[in-house]
Amino acid sequence: MERSEQPAIWVDEGQKFFKVARRNFVDPEIWQAEKERIFEHCWLYLGHESEVAKPGDFITRTVAGRGILFTRDSKGELRALLNTCPHRGAQVCRERKGSAKSFQCFYHGWVFGADGRLRSQPGEASYAEGFKARESSNMTPVPRFESYRGFNFVCFDRDVVPLDEYLAGAKEYLDIVCDQSASGMSIVAGTQEYSIRANWKLLTENSIDGYHATTTHATYFDYLMNTTDGLTGGRMGGFGIDLGNGHAVLEYGAPWGRPVAQWIPAWGEDGRREIDRLYARLVADYGEARADRIAKMNRNLFIFPNLVINDIMATTVRTYYPVAPDYMTINAWAVAPNEETAWARKFRLYNFLEFLGPGGFATPDDAEALEHCQRGFANNKEAQWNDISKGMGKARPSYDDELQMRAFWTQWNNRMFPPPTVNKAQAAA
Amino acid sequence: MSATMTRVSRAEVEDFLFSEADLLDQWRLPEWLGLFTDDATYEVPCTDLPADARSDESLFYIADDRFRLGERVKRLMKRTAHAEFPHSKTRRLIGNVRVLAQQDDQVDAKAVFATYRTKDGVTDLYVGAAYYELVVTADGLRIRSKRCVLDSDSLRPSGRISIVL
Ligand code: FES
Ligand SMILES: [Fe+2]
Numbered sequence: 001m002e003r004s005e006q007p008a009i010w011v012d013e014g015q016k017f018f019k020v021a022r023r024n025f026v027d028p029e030i031w032q033a034e035k036e037r038i039f040e041h042c043w044l045y046l047g048h049e050s051e052v053a054k055p056g057d058f059i060t061r062t063v064a065g066r067g068i069l070f071t072r073d074s075k076g077e078l079r080a081l082l083n084t085c086p087h088r089g090a091q092v093c094r095e096r097k098g099s100a101k102s103f104q105c106f107y108h109g110w111v112f113g114a115d116g117r118l119r120s121q122p123g124e125a126s127y128a129e130g131f132k133a134r135e136s137s138n139m140t141p142v143p144r145f146e147s148y149r150g151f152n153f154v155c156f157d158r159d160v161v162p163l164d165e166y167l168a169g170a171k172e173y174l175d176i177v178c179d180q181s182a183s184g185m186s187i188v189a190g191t192q193e194y195s196i197r198a199n200w201k202l203l204t205e206n207s208i209d210g211y212h213a214t215t216t217h218a219t220y221f222d223y224l225m226n227t228t229d230g231l232t233g234g235r236m237g238g239f240g241i242d243l244g245n246g247h248a249v250l251e252y253g254a255p256w257g258r259p260v261a262q263w264i265p266a267w268g269e270d271g272r273r274e275i276d277r278l279y280a281r282l283v284a285d286y287g288e289a290r291a292d293r294i295a296k297m298n299r300n301l302f303i304f305p306n307l308v309i310n311d312i313m314a315t316t317v318r319t320y321y322p323v324a325p326d327y328m329t330i331n332a333w334a335v336a337p338n339e340e341t342a343w344a345r346k347f348r349l350y351n352f353l354e355f356l357g358p359g360g361f362a363t364p365d366d367a368e369a370l371e372h373c374q375r376g377f378a379n380n381k382e383a384q385w386n387d388i389s390k391g392m393g394k395a396r397p398s399y400d401d402e403l404q405m406r407a408f409w410t411q412w413n414n415r416m417f418p419p420p421t422v423n424k425a426q427a428a429a
Numbered sequence: 430m431s432a433t434m435t436r437v438s439r440a441e442v443e444d445f446l447f448s449e450a451d452l453l454d455q456w457r458l459p460e461w462l463g464l465f466t467d468d469a470t471y472e473v474p475c476t477d478l479p480a481d482a483r484s485d486e487s488l489f490y491i492a493d494d495r496f497r498l499g500e501r502v503k504r505l506m507k508r509t510a511h512a513e514f515p516h517s518k519t520r521r522l523i524g525n526v527r528v529l530a531q532q533d534d535q536v537d538a539k540a541v542f543a544t545y546r547t548k549d550g551v552t553d554l555y556v557g558a559a560y561y562e563l564v565v566t567a568d569g570l571r572i573r574s575k576r577c578v579l580d581s582d583s584l585r586p587s588g589r590i591s592i593v594l
Contacts, residue, residue, distance in 0.1 A: 188487060189478060190488030193582070222503075222504070329585060342485070358490060371549075
């Protein structure tokens with residue numbers, strides 16, 4: 001689709017306004033173009049290495065519409081294979097997860113290793129000599145597959161920049177999240193798989209929106225009053241930061257308990273000892289300043305286009321995809337230190353569910369807000385613009401300003417409607 | 430179990446579960462909360478977990494102790510619980526009620542449920558089995574634990590469990 005008469009975003013730094021066309025949330029042509037211009041070219045989260053911890057472990061997962069078989073092969077190497085048979089296309093693995101020495105496509109019985117290589121097929125004698133050695137006889141790996149600190153990403157564009165470069169400033173924050181643990185992080189069993197009847201970009205905005213908390217989550221803060229001794233813990237306050245390439249983060253203090261490591265009265269004296277011990281380990285390993293940042297600050301980290309890692313009262317990894325302009329599916333996990341004690345794991349999960357997820361005290365209200373934005377956008381022909389100008393022009397925008405959304409939308413716009421490239425010869429003339 | 434103790438019949442368990450469902454359908458949540466013991470739990474596991482999953486080890490959708498269940502009720506009665514304001518209409522169909530075991534004052538029961546939730550022109554359906562640990566008290570049956578296991582692969586398209594199942 002071409003850039004239409006009306007721009008997708010409308011920015012005026014001088015007058016301090018940043019507007020986003022509501023058409024971007026409803027137009028099927030925009031949604032189609034997003035599939036091609038964003039999801040085909042960006043690094044997308046596949047899964048965490050802990051989900052396939054041992055050789056032979058596998059999970060199947062859908063990423064940007066592709067069925068992917070994520071395995072650890074017999075040599076311990078991670079693989080991301082397109083879950084389709086090289087013979088005549090059937091899905092090779094039909095289970096969500098498990099452990100297997102090999103995968104047999106049930107249609108005609110071809111057998112593949114966890115590395116995707118063809119091992120055997122019925123009626124081998126009828127095939128050409130050397131058939132098995134052909135690359136085309138194996139399952140096809142995803143075009144690009146790289147990881148950063150245990151988080152594995154795929155990209156369907158062979159020419160994409162390396163993941164390391166793509167992540168830009170987000171790496172610093174992934175490091176902080178991972179440094180909670182001395183022994184590495186693991187995904188906790190149990191996937192929250194839900195949906196929202198709204199455009200996927202509304203969840204991007206919402207996940208890094210520090211502005212909506214007190215009104216949308218009023219009942220959650222009422223609840224916190226009853227568990228934290230009147231919110232005596234950390235105060236709300238902090239900053240929003242543009243991390244480059246469309247990534248952004250909020251970093252801020254907050255009154256809730258953090259399993260690594262901010263104590264609240266509801267956790268009692270046993271809890272205080274455990275939290276003190278965790279905090280002392282961080283100070284010993286990283287010094288007081290970094291320990292303080294890891295333990296006491298909260299982070300809502302957004303990695304363009306659809307990965308959110310919230311390191312708040314628990315730590316969640318969340319990814320989401322548009323199924324239609326007004327419907328998205330969401331998968332969310334809890335991630336936690338491997339060495340965590342049973343006590344801390346229990347409180348982490350208790351904390352997680354009080355706020356996060358479709359049965360929590362907060363996420364359903366977020367979903368309600370997003371769905372009502374989507375309904376509001378039915379008026380987009382006449383009421384055309386969203387405003388995300390809060391905090392524009394500030395030297396350091398606050399965590400409850402809207403810098404993060406501006407970082408996202410600027411990148412979104414650059415990918416959707418790249419400025420025409422000027423031909424060098426013309427430019428010189 | 431003392432020899433004189435009367436056993437609880439399936440019909441009694443059914444009556445109890447039907448009246449629980451009716452309280453929920455009428456949004457009489459504070460009264461409903463009164464059906465739970467002080468040490469009660471209410472859980473909804475994620476749909477990719479094994480049957481014996483524990484909420485202190487695995488991620489659930491809901492894992493309330495009695496304190497948080499009380500907070501859930503308080504929240505849902507406020508107009509600032511936006512997902513349920515105005516309250517959705519719900520209809521709970523409870524069936525296949527069975528008494529699984531009885532020991533001392535405890536009755537283990539299982540029922541299946543189909544819960545419809547309607548709001549803003551959309552009706553969602555939640556289907557599954559509910560496992561109860563009930564306690565016989567002087568005031569009648571009370572709930573010590575309630576675990577709702579959904580049959581769906583995921584929470585789609587309903588997207589949320591903002592009501593009590
Ligand atoms: S399609 Fe897989 S063996 Fe034929
Ligand atoms: Fe929120």
